[in-house]
Amino acid sequence: MLRILVTFFCLYFSFNFSFAQEQESPGIEEIIVNADYRLSDLNDIPSSVIVLDENLIQNRNAQHLEEILLNAPNVNFSSGSSRARFFQVRGIGERGQFSEPLNSSVGVIIDGIDFSGIGNASMLYDIDQVEVFLGPQGTRYGSNALAGLISLQSKAPTKDLSYGLKLESADYNSDGLGGYLSGPLSERFSYRLSAQQIKSDGFNMNRFLNDETNTRNERVIRGKIKGKLLDDVELDLTVSTIKLNNGYDAFSLDNDRNTLSDQPGSDMQDSELLSARITVSRFKNFTFDTLFGYGDSRTEYSYDEDWAYDGFHPWGYSSTDQYNRDRSTGSTEFRFTSSEEGKILFDTTDWVFGFYYLGQEVNLERIYTFLSQDFISRYDTRRLAIYGETDTQLSNDWNLTVGMRGERFSADYHDSSLVNFRPSENLVGGRVTLTYNTEANTLIYSTISKGYKAGGFNIDGTLDRDLRNFDSEGLLNYEIGFKGMLFENRFQTQIALFFMDRDDVQISSSLVRTRDDGSSEFIDYIGNAAAGSNYGLEFSGNFKATERVDFYGSLGLLQTRYDDFINSAGDNLEGREQAHAPSYQYSLGANIQLGNNVDFGLNILGKDSFYFSDSHGVQSNAYHLINANLSYSWENWKAMLWGRNLTDEDYFVRGFYFGNDPRDNYLSKGYTQLGEPARVGVTINLDF
Numbered sequence: 001m002l003r004i005l006v007t008f009f010c011l012y013f014s015f016n017f018s019f020a021q022e023q024e025s026p027g028i029e030e031i032i033v034n035a036d037y038r039l040s041d042l043n044d045i046p047s048s049v050i051v052l053d054e055n056l057i058q059n060r061n062a063q064h065l066e067e068i069l070l071n072a073p074n075v076n077f078s079s080g081s082s083r084a085r086f087f088q089v090r091g092i093g094e095r096g097q098f099s100e101p102l103n104s105s106v107g108v109i110i111d112g113i114d115f116s117g118i119g120n121a122s123m124l125y126d127i128d129q130v131e132v133f134l135g136p137q138g139t140r141y142g143s144n145a146l147a148g149l150i151s152l153q154s155k156a157p158t159k160d161l162s163y164g165l166k167l168e169s170a171d172y173n174s175d176g177l178g179g180y181l182s183g184p185l186s187e188r189f190s191y192r193l194s195a196q197q198i199k200s201d202g203f204n205m206n207r208f209l210n211d212e213t214n215t216r217n218e219r220v221i222r223g224k225i226k227g228k229l230l231d232d233v234e235l236d237l238t239v240s241t242i243k244l245n246n247g248y249d250a251f252s253l254d255n256d257r258n259t260l261s262d263q264p265g266s267d268m269q270d271s272e273l274l275s276a277r278i279t280v281s282r283f284k285n286f287t288f289d290t291l292f293g294y295g296d297s298r299t300e301y302s303y304d305e306d307w308a309y310d311g312f313h314p315w316g317y318s319s320t321d322q323y324n325r326d327r328s329t330g331s332t333e334f335r336f337t338s339s340e341e342g343k344i345l346f347d348t349t350d351w352v353f354g355f356y357y358l359g360q361e362v363n364l365e366r367i368y369t370f371l372s373q374d375f376i377s378r379y380d381t382r383r384l385a386i387y388g389e390t391d392t393q394l395s396n397d398w399n400l401t402v403g404m405r406g407e408r409f410s411a412d413y414h415d416s417s418l419v420n421f422r423p424s425e426n427l428v429g430g431r432v433t434l435t436y437n438t439e440a441n442t443l444i445y446s447t448i449s450k451g452y453k454a455g456g457f458n459i460d461g462t463l464d465r466d467l468r469n470f471d472s473e474g475l476l477n478y479e480i481g482f483k484g485m486l487f488e489n490r491f492q493t494q495i496a497l498f499f500m501d502r503d504d505v506q507i508s509s510s511l512v513r514t515r516d517d518g519s520s521e522f523i524d525y526i527g528n529a530a531a532g533s534n535y536g537l538e539f540s541g542n543f544k545a546t547e548r549v550d551f552y553g554s555l556g557l558l559q560t561r562y563d564d565f566i567n568s569a570g571d572n573l574e575g576r577e578q579a580h581a582p583s584y585q586y587s588l589g590a591n592i593q594l595g596n597n598v599d600f601g602l603n604i605l606g607k608d609s610f611y612f613s614d615s616h617g618v619q620s621n622a623y624h625l626i627n628a629n630l631s632y633s634w635e636n637w638k639a640m641l642w643g644r645n646l647t648d649e650d651y652f653v654r655g656f657y658f659g660n661d662p663r664d665n666y667l668s669k670g671y672t673q674l675g676e677p678a679r680v681g682v683t684i685n686l687d688f
Contacts, residue, residue, distance in 0.1 A: 028485065028489060028490060028491075028492045028542055028544050030042075031043075031051050031053070031492070033045060033049060033051065033131055034129075034131065034151070034153050035109065035131045035133065035140075035149065035151035035153070036140070037140070037335070037337060037352045037389065038337060038352075042483075042492075042494075043441070043442075043443060043483050043484050043485060043492065043494075044443065046401065046433045046435045046443065046445035046447060046481070047133065047134075047135060047433075047445070047447060047449075047479070047481070047496075048133075048134040048135055048479065048481060048494065048496040048498070048538050049131060049132065049133050049134070049494075050071075050072040050073070050075075050131075050132040050134065050540055050554070051129055051130070051131055051132075052068050052069070052071055052072065052129060052130040052131075052132065053128075053129045054127075054128060054129060055591070056068055056071060057124050057127065057130075058640075058685075059591065059601045059603075059629050059640075059642070060603070060627060060629075060642070060644065061168065061170075061629070061640070061642045061644075061681060061683050062124050063123060063124055063125070063176070063198055063218070064083055064084070064120075064122060064123055064124060065077075065084065065119065065122035065124065065130065065150070065152070066079075066083060066084035066122075066653075067124075067644070067676075068124070068130065069084070069087070069130075069132075069150075070585065070587065070605050070607065071554060071587040071589075071603075071605060072132045072134075072540075072554065072556075073134075073538040073539065073540060073554045073555055073556025073585055073586075073587075074089065074090045074091070074134060074536060074538055074556035074557075074558050074585060075087065075088070075089055075132060075134070075148075075556075075585075076088040076091075076093075076580050076581070076582065076585075076607070076610070077119075077653070078095040078096065078580060078653065078654050079250075079653035079654045079673055079675075080095070080096050080250075080653075080654040080673065081120060081248060081250075081267045081301060082120065082202075082214065082216060082244070082246035082247065082248050082250075082267035083119075083120035083122075083244070083246070083267070084119060084120065084122075084653065085117070085118060085119050085120045086106075086117070086119060087106045087108065087119060087150060088105075088106065088147070088580045088581070089105075089106050089132075089134055089135075089147040089148030090134060090135065090147055090148070090498070090500060090534050090536065090558060090581075091534045091558055091560040091578045091580065091581030092105050092106070092146060092147035092148075092475075092500075092502075092534065092578075093105045093106040093147055093580065094106075094117070094508060095508055095579065095580055095612075095613070095654075096508070096654075097117060098323065099323070099364070099366060099375065099377070099459055100456075100457075100458050100459055100525060100526065101362070101377075101379040101411075101413060101456055101457070101459075102117050102456075103143065103144070103381075103453055103454050103455075103456055104116035104117045104144045105144075105145075105146040105147045105453055105506075106145065106146075106147050106148050106149070106150065107137070107141050107144040107145040107148070107149040107150065108122065108149075108150050108152075109141075109149065109150070109151045109152065110122065110152045110240075110273065111152070111153065111154055111222075111238045111240065111273065111275050112238070112275035112277070112291060112293045112331075113273045113275055113293045113294070113295040113329065113331075114144065114293070114295070114329050114331065114358065114360075115271075115295065115297075116144045118269065118271075118297055118299060118327070119150075120244060120267070120269060121242045121244070121269055121271050121297070122150075122152060123196075123218060123220045123242055124152075125166075125178050125194065125196035125220055126154055126155050126178075126180055126192075126194035126196070126220075126222055127152050127153065127154055127155070128153050128154060128155045128156070129153060130150065130151070130152050130153075131150070131151045131153070132148065132149075132150050132151075133145075133148050133149040133150075133151070134148050134496075134538060135147070135148060135449060135451075135477045135479060135498060135500070136148070136429065136449050136450065136451020136452075136475050136477050136500075137149045137451065138405055138428075138429020138430055138431065138449055138450050138451040138452060139387055139389055139403035139404065139405045139429060139430050139431055139449075140387075140403075140405075142356070142383065142385055142387075142405055142407050142427070142429060142452070143383060143407060143409055143427055143452055143453055143454050144453075145451065146451040146452060146453040146473065146475055147451070147475075154194075154222050154224065154238065154240075155180075155182075155192060155194075155224075156192065156224065156226060156236075157182050157183075157190035157191050157192040157224050157225065157226045158182045158183060158190060158192070159183075159184055159190050160183060160184070161182070161183035161184070162180075162181075162182045162183060162687070162688060163179070163180060163181045163182065163183075163687075163688050164179060164180050164685065164686055164687040164688065165178070165179045165685070165686040166178040166179065166196070166683065166684070166685050166686075167683070167684045168198075168681055168682065168683040168684070169681060169682055170200075170679060170680065170681025170682070171679060171680055171681065172200050172201050172202065172203060172679070173199075173200065173201040173212075174198070174199065174200035174201070174216075174681065175198070175199055175200075176196060176197065176198035176199070177196070177197055177198075178194070178195065178196030178197070178198075179194065179195060179196075180192065180193065180194035180195075181193045181194075185225065185227070186227070188227045188228045188229075189225055189226065189227030189228075189235075190225070190226055190227060191223070191224065191225050191226075192222070192223070192224045193222070193223050193224075194220075194221070194222045194223075195219070195220065195221045195222070196219065196220050197218070197219045198216065198217075198218050198219075199215070199216065199217050199218075200215065200216040201215055202214035202215045202216055202247060203257060203674070203676065203677050204249060204250065204252075204257045204258070204259055205257060205258055205259070206249055206258075206259045206260070206261065206264060207258050207259065207260055208259075208260045208261065208262055208308075208309045209261075209262070209264070212247075213247050213249040213259065213261070213264035214246075214247045214248065214249045214250055214259075214264075215246065215247040216244075216246050216247075217244070217245040217246060218243070218244050218245075218246065219241075219242075219243045219244075220240070220241070220242050220243075221240065221241045222238065222239075222240045223238070223239045223240070224236075224237065224238050224239075225237045229278075232280065232281045232282035233278065233279070233280050233281075233282070234277075234278070234279040234281075235276065235277070235278055236276070236277040236278075236279075237274075237275075237276045237277075238273070238274070238275045238276075239272075239273070239274050240271075240272070240273045241270075241271065241272050241273075242269065242270075242271045242273075243269070243270050243271070244267065244268060244269040244270075245266075245268050246266065246267045246268065247264060247265070247266055247267070248264070248265040248266055248267040248301070248302065248303055249261055249264035249265060249303075249304070250654075250673045250674075251303075251307055251656075251671055251673060252307060253307055253308060253660065253661045253663075255670075255671060255672055256674075257674060257677075259307065260307065260308045260309055260312060261303075261304035261306075261307055261308065261309065262304065262308070262309035262310055262318075263304045263320050264303075264304055265301070265302035265303035265304060265320070265322070266300055266301075266302050267300070267301055267302075268298075268299065268300040269297060269298070269299045269300075270297065270298045270299075271295060271296065271297040271298075272295070272296050272297075273293070273294065273295040273296075274292075274293070274294045274295075275291070275292065275293045275294075276291070276292045276293075277289060277290070277291050277292075278290045281339075283339075284339065284341050284342070285338065285339055285341055285342030286336045286337060286338050286339055286342045287336075287337045287339060288334075288335070288336055288337075289333075289334075289335040289336075289337065290332075290333070290334055290335075291331070291332070291333040291335065292331070292332055293329070293330065293331040293332075294328075294329070294330045294331075295327075295328070295329045295330075296326075296327070296328045296329075297325075297326075297327045297328075298324075298325070298326050298327075299323075299324070299325045299327070300322065300323070300324050300325075301322070301323045301325075302320065302321065302322035302323065303320070303321060304319075304320055305319040305320060305321050305369070306318055306319050306660065307660060308662075312662070313662035313663055314662075315662040315665070315666075316662040317662075318369070319368075319369040319370060320367075320368075320369055321366070321367075321368045321369070322366065322367040322368070323364065323365075323366050324364070324365040324366075324367070325362060325363065325364050325365075326362070326363045327360065327361070327362045327363075328360070328361050329358065329359070329360045330358070330359050330360075331356070331357065331358040331359075332356075332357050333354060333355065333356045333357075334354055334355045335352065335353075335354035336352070336353045336354060337351075337352050338350045338351045338352070344390075345392060348392050348393045348394075349390050349391065349392040349393070350390070350391045351388070351389065351390045351391070352387075352388065352389045352390075353387070353388045354386070354387055354388070355385070355386055355387075356383070356384070356385040356386075356387065357382075357383065357384050357385075358381075358382070358383040359380070359381070359382050359383075360380070360381045360382075361378070361379075361380050362378070362379045362380075363376075363377070363378050364376065364377045364378075364379070373416070374416075375415065375416055375417065376415060376416040377413065377414070377415035377416070377419075377459070378412075378413070378414060378415070379411065379412075379413045380411060380412045380413075381409070381410070381411045382408075382409070382410050382411070383407055383408070383409055384407065384408045385405055385406065385407040385408070386405070386406055387403070387404065387405035387406070388403065388404060389401065389402065389403035389404075390402050390403075397436055397437050397438070398434070398435070398436055398437075399434070399435045399437070400432075400433070400434055400435075401431070401432070401433040401434075401435070401447075402430075402431075402432050402433075403430050403431050403432075404428070404429070404430035405428070405429045405430060406426070406427075406428050407426070407427045407428070407429075407452075408424070408425075408426055408427075409423075409424065409425055409426075409427055409454040410422075410423070410424035410425075411423050411424070411454075411456075413457070413459075415459060417459070419459055421457050423454075423455060423456065423457070425454060425455065425472060427452040427454065427472065428450070428452065429449075429450045429451055429452050430449070430450055431447055431448065431449035431450070432447065432448050432449075433445055433446070433447035433448075433449075434446050434447075438484070440484070440486075441484050441485045441489070442482065442483065442484025442485070442486070443482070443483050443484055444480075444481070444482050445479075445480065445481050445482075445483075446479070446480045446481075447477075447478075447479045447480075447481075448476065448477070448478055448479075449476075449477045449479070450474070450475065450476055450477070451474070451475040451477065452472060452473070452474050452475070453472060453473045453475075453506065454472050455469070455470055455471045455472040455473075455506075456469075456470055456526065457469050457470070458470070458525040458526055470506060470526050470527055470528050471504045471506075471528050472504065473502065473503065473504050473505060473506045473528075474502070474503040474504065475500055475501070475502050475503070476500070476501045476503075477498060477499075477500045477501075478498065478499045478500075478501075479496055479497065479498040479499075480496070480497050481494065481495060481496035481497070482494065482495050482496075483495070487543075490543060490544045490545075491541065491542070491543045491544075492541065492542045492543075493539070493540065493541035493542075494538075494539070494540055494541070495537070495538065495539045495540075496537070496538045496539075497536075497537050498534075498535060498536060498537075498538070499533070499534075499535040500533065500534040500535065501531070501533055502531060502532040502533065502534065503531055504528045504529075504530070504531075505528060505529040505530075505531065505532040505562065505565075506526055506527075506528060507526065507527050507528065507529050507562075507565070507614050508525075508526055508579070508613070508614065529562050529563070529564065529565035529573075530563055530564035530565065531562075531563040531564065532560065532561060532562045532563060532565075532578060533560070533561055533563070534558065534559070534560045534578070534581070535558075535559055535560075536556065536557045536558035536559055537555070537556070537557040538554075538555070538556050538557075539553075539554060539555040539556075540552075540553070540554040540555075541553055541554075547593075548592065548593035549590065549591070549592050549593070550590065550591045550592075551588075551589070551590050552587075552588075552589050552590075552591075553586070553587060553588040553589065554585075554586065554587045555584070555585070555586045555587075556584065556585040556586070557583065557584055558581055558582065558583055558584070558585075559577075559583060560577050560578040560581040561575050561576065561577065561578070562574065562575070562576055562578060562614075563575075565614075573614065576611075577610070577611060578611070578614065579610070579611045579612060579613050579614050580610055580611070580612070581610055581611075582607040582608040582609065582610040582620075582622075583608045583610075584607065584608045585605075585606070585607040585608070586605060586606055586607075587603065587604070587605040588603070588604050588605070589601065589602060589603035589604070590602050590603075597632055597633045597634060598630070598631070598632055598633075599629075599630070599631045599633070600628075600629070600630050600631075601628060601629045601630075601631075602626075602627075602628050603626075603627040603628070604624065604625070604626050604627075605624070605625055605627075606622065606623055606624035606625060607622065607623065608622050609621055609622045612652075612654070612655030612656070612657075612670075612672075613655070613656070613657065615657070616657035616670075617657075618655050618656075618657045618670035618672075619655075620651070620652045620655060620672070621650075621651065621652070623649050623650075623651035624649065625644070625645045625647075625649060625651070626645070626646045626647055627642075627643065627644045627645070627646065628642070628643050628646060629641065629642040629643070630642075636686055636687055636688050637684070637685070637686055638684070638685045638686075638687075639682065639683070639684050639685075640682070640683045640684075640685070641680070641681075641682055642680070642681055642682075642683065643678070643679065643680045643681075644676060644678070644679045645675075645676055645677060645678050645679060646678055647678070648677055648678035650674060650675075650677075651674070651675045652672040652673060652674060652675065653673050653674070653675045654672065654673040655670060655671065655672045655673070656670070656671050656672075657669065657670050657671070658671075
């Protein structure tokens with residue numbers, strides 16, 4: 001680890017100083033963050049925020065959030081499906097979902113709609129940028145953002161006519177076609193339409209069926225209208241559909257890419273979303289925003305539980321498991337934001353005040369070999385919140401921000417096993433932040449913030465009664481940071497030190513019980529540990545060395561531990577690292593213009609080993625990935641040759657521990673899902 005850190009900083013700062021003496025170059029463009037209460041410059045937000053922009057998406061030829069997310073420090077993801085579905089920030093976040101109802105620790109927002117817990121919808125075509133808020137968002141978003149928030153914002157309509165086409169071809173029989181059209185709809189309104197379809201055979205081979213059964217077939221269509229209903233009333237409307245029709249055959253008894261299942265599963269999602277924002281600016285002292293959102297998703301998650309074909313072994317069993325969910329989410333927010341004339345306390349204080357409501361209904365149908373009848377459940381949640389925040393200028397250099405959010409969380413649950421729960425509770429979050437703005441266009445801040453996450457209940461399998469309920473979790477985050485522009489606005493950087501004190505930590509655990517026929521019942525559930533702590537450092541920076549050379553990098557250091565926790569296996573995990581929390585994570589890249597029309601990009605990223613779960617000791621290996629691209633531009637055309645994981649390193653995106661192989665008498669051992677292998681492809685973009 002020390003060698004990696006030394007190498008990172010030596011390379012980074014040697015690049016800085018070696019190019020600092022070259023010809024003068026323009027500074028870095030301003031980075032605007034959309035997901036805060038106001039449109040804000042990245043350097044003016046007193047918290048740790050990472051923006052993954054369009055250039056990174058294009059240079060990586062990224063189709064999904066999982067392909068760029070590791071460029072954000074202290075951010076991880078888990079798969080267990082065809083795409084990354086769950087995310088972890090600073091070591092906190094869910095890693096999977098089976099039968100149990102789920103309350104998320106990391107929020108995922110797509111064009112204003114809550115997709116927390118179904119992040120496999122995070123497709124990147126026509127996305128302008130991804131904003132990652134690290135740390136609790138107890139004021140901004142509440143109970144679905146205990147650890148952080150990931151917001152995807154699609155591109156806005158243009159006032160002038162523009163259109164484009166994207167074609168790609170890559171190994172593993174991968175092809176894609178996308179396009180967009182944008183321009184004026186009338187004197188008051190503009191529009192944007194975009195669509196993409198991508199297909200791939202996937203990276204595994206089913207040796208029993210002699211076929212690719214882990215395929216990908218993904219489509220996204222977006223439509224946007226933006227303009228003025230009246231001179232002082234603006235409308236921003238988004239309609240999208242996201243459809244994933246993917247196979248799921250990811251695990252093998254030999255922990256390789258050759259599967260033997262005779263009934264391979266699927267990972268399908270069909271989502272429609274509608275969001276609208278109406279901004280009224282006719283009032284002198286404030287702006288009034290009304291935000292509406294609705295999303296409907298139908299998902300199917302199924303798999304061959306025995307991972308083999310019938311007759312594979314005399315002791316073998318045959319089983320499939322299928323989870324069909326219909327999830328609808330509706331939200332309404334009324335927000336009042338002060339104008340320059342609306343400042344209070346002797347014109348020193350900006351303010352925000354608002355109301356928020358979210359209602360969500362999830363209907364589950366589970367079809368499982370070992371159930372006498374299909375399992376059916378319904379889980380309705382309601383979140384009603386009131387929030388406010390003030391930002392007071394104490395002097396020319398000092399500012400104090402105080403925010404608070406109160407939330408009433410309630411839920412109704414019932415299922416075909418006659419289990420009924422109606423939990424409700426009041427939750428409070430907020431922050432106090434002190435900032436110092438220097439004369440050198442930099443900001444120093446210190447903050448104390450409180451996040452929260454509602455409690456819940458477990459219903460999976462033959463779980464004991466005392467394990468059915470779990471309590472809400474609270475988190476106090478202490479953070480100091482620095483951010484700003486240096487070297488004549490050529491170096492944008494931010495660094496944060498944080499300590500998070502967790503109370504009643506919600507932990508995803510599992511039990512394995514043996515059935516009468518010798519097969520294993522895998523029971524996933526959530527419990528509480530007494531306490532835990534997560535602390536570390538986050539650094540990111542962009543350096544424009546010359547007009548032709550840009551460098552960027554990030555580094556996350558993380559230490560986590562549990563206090564007073566005994567897991568489901570009876571192991572005392574006092575002091576052990578938390579799951580999916582690597583102790584280091586880094587990214588280092590460069591974009592170099594080799595000629596007037598030729599560009600080259602290189603990116604190296606990696607992370608330390610980490611535990612897959614808190615119920616066993618199986619770990620992922622540390623790994624380091626190399627990505628590169630070479631492009632040629634001519635007028636409105638751009639052709640790019642790209643590669644990911646060029647050294648073809650094996651790395652893991654999910655891991656379990658149980659017995660599933662009859663050849664060793666169902667001995668418990670680790671099973672892992674492999675991430676993307678070496679990929680190469682060609683992409684052609686046409687933009688007018």
